[in-house]
Amino acid sequence: MSRVNDFSIRRRLLALLLIPTAAIAALATYSAYRTTLSPFEAAYDQDLLDAALAVASNIEAGRGARPAISLTPDAVKVLRSDSQDTIYYRVSGGDGRFLAGDAGLPVPHQRIRNPTFTDSAYQGEPIREANYRVITPAGAAIVTVAETLHKRALARRQVLQSSLAVDAAQLVTALIVIWFGVGFAFRPLRRVERQLAMRGARDLDPVTTDGVPDEIRSLIVALNRLLRALQEAEQAERSFLENAAHQLRTPLAGMLAHLELLAADSAPAEGERVRDILEGGRRLARTTHQLLALARSDTAARTLVNLEAVYLPGVVEAAIAPRIGAADRAQVEIGAQIEPAETRGVRWLLEEALGNLADNAIAATPPGGSVTIRCGVAEDRPFIEVIDTGVGIPPAELDQVFERFYRASNARKAGSGLGLAIVGEVARMHRAEIDIAAGAEGVGTVVRVTFQRSIQL
Amino acid sequence: MRVLIVEDEALIANGVRQGLLRAGFVADVVDNADAARAALQAEGFDLAVIDIGLPREDGLQLVRSLRARHHVLPLMMLTARDGISDRVSALDLGADDYLTKPFHVDELVARCRALIRRAHAAASSALEFGRLRLDIARKEVFSDGVSLDLTQREWSILECLVLSAGRLVTKDRLMSAVSDWSDELTPNAVEVYVSRVRAKIGEAAQIRTVRGLGYQIREPGK
Secondary structure (H helix, E strand, O other), rough: OOOOOOOOOHHHHHHHHHHHHHHHHHHHHHHHHHHHHHHHHHHHHHHHHHEEEEEEEEEOOOOOOOOOOOOOHHHHHHHOOOOOOOOEEEEOOOOOOEEEOOOOOOOOOOOOOOOOEEEEEEEEEEEEEEEEEEEEOOOEEEEEEEOOHHHHHHHHHHHHHHHHHHHHHHHHHHHHHHHHHHHHOOOOHHHHHHHHHHOOOOOOOOOOOOOOOOOHHHHHHHHHHHHHHHHHHHHHHHHHHHHHHHHHHHHHHHHHHHHHHHHHHHHHHHHEEEEEEHHHHHHHHHHHHHHHHHHHHHHHOOOOOOOEEHHHHHHHHHHHHHHHHHHOOOOOOEEEEEEEEEEEOOHHHHHHHHHHHHHHHHOOOOOOOEEEEEEEEEEOOEEEEEEEEOOOOOHHOOOOOOOOOOOOOOOOOOOOOOHHHHHHHHHHHOOEEEEEEEEEOHHOOEEEEEEOOOHHH | OOOEEEOOOHHHHHHHHHHHHHHOOOOEEOOOHHHHHHHHHHHHOOOOEEEEEOOOOOOHHHHHHHHOOOOOOOOOEEOOOOOHHHHHHHHHHOEEEEEEEEOOHHHHHHHHHHHHHHHHHHHEEEEEEEEEEEEEEOEEEEOOOOOEOOHHHHHHHHHHHHOOOOOOHHHHHHHHHHOOOOOOHHHHHHHHHHHHHHHHHHHOOOOEEEEEEEEEEOOOOO
16 A cells, blocks of 8 residues: 555545445435425415415405405404515406405416416515415405415425435445445455565565455465565575585685695795796685675675674674785784774675775785774764775776776786775665775875664665 | 594595695595594594585584584584675584685694694693693793793783684783683783783794784794
């Protein structure tokens, strides 16, 4: 459920269900409104009709040939009394002529059913009329009773409001149920997610499909297939490198051992030549070692290796101890400046990187010079540093020194040009920064590897 | 002094054997773990050099089985693999030291000698190094047979250095070596003691300072 591309099944499902659910709710509201409203309308119409009938019962045969109305003012008052609406009435003759009441009240066409209800307007307000036709001894008369629509509007509003409220509540409930229902339905997915999150970075074991819903089982199966392929590829690469290391180093070790003995046993003239061969063999061995280290750090950087807390003074010690002899032979004084410091990383790779920096420093330094390996914390960040009093790196070549097999133009000794490439690779996988600068007063080189403050590789 | 070489690669086995013979050792070669156990059962050896990459039963398994049978002889491991896990598991299983192929024969011989010296010191309570002889039981040092007057702390420092002859001994280790009877020792005090020891032993052995890190004792003239 990544938020990165804003795609969410829950939101999608909600959007898909919202439109039909809302449409059904609207339809239900309308239908409830109509059903609930019609008895109200009928009752109000009946009231109007009752009033019309009451008026009609007061029509008598008047003088002459016209019906007469015998409504007392009190009776008219009762007729017109209503809490909300204004009541109008009119009595017309059979020919539509005004007889009594509100003269302006519109009268429908005469040939109507009896009684009849019409919607009309009077004094600029909509009204509802009930018309009743009576036959009196004096002839036909039409009684019209009308009222404004306030009551009806109120009833309509109330009916609408209540059905709207019910349906809106239903809609909201449905959406809430969907929202949480989706969350609930996705709980097994969350469980899988947690399971994956809790794994060690190196853990490529298959994810269990127990208790996983059908919908994502195929996803898990595909994931497991990928994990297995990764595991196999990594295993194959590792065993290839192990075999390569063994197959390259074993004959080299034997050869070098014999050459070393031969060099010691030979007569001076031959001994010189054997020592040259031995020197070449050692370079070959060293390059082999560096290539293997580079390949392994490559693999380590690409695959996820387990990081451990690495105490940097231990790394410095491990880099210096095996090089005391080499420094002595080069007449270079080697030493350390150690402050407590710790980082997270792969210990053997850090030792390999620092060892290469130390080798370079010793090789670059003329007899009488010194090499100092430091570790410590600067500005909250752990670092290791190698300082030499050697020939330095030409500034123009600083960009190239991390390239594989690149050798500085002023290199004092033969080398493979792989040392800094290894350092670069190891720094990259530890997300460390490398700074190369000239030493104090422009003499020698300072290489500093600065690690992250808090390592989350 | 007799060394058993357990190595299936003849080229390396012969090289190691020649190197040890030249250094005055007696050396025998076997090429598998079973033969190694049989040889160690039958004859007395002072040390075994064991390749980790043996066929069938590897060197680590051999170390485990030897230690399980209470063999106390020093074990020197060889391996063609890098990384730290082999080194750690070898030392955890009871191996005493470790070298990665290819190695310098000189260094292998020096380390074998140091291991044997240490084992002998434990057994006979006498330790010889360069022109020094240390009597561990009586905490006495002789240079060319002449007794040297060392204080207890100086003695402990010299013993610690000689037991790790040829190796870098950090100041921390020296400090803990003498901390049995002094909790208050500072790195500066260690330097003072080392310089006194150096003055007292004179030319009989050479104590080299590795700036900022520690010390290394060497035989004179090396």
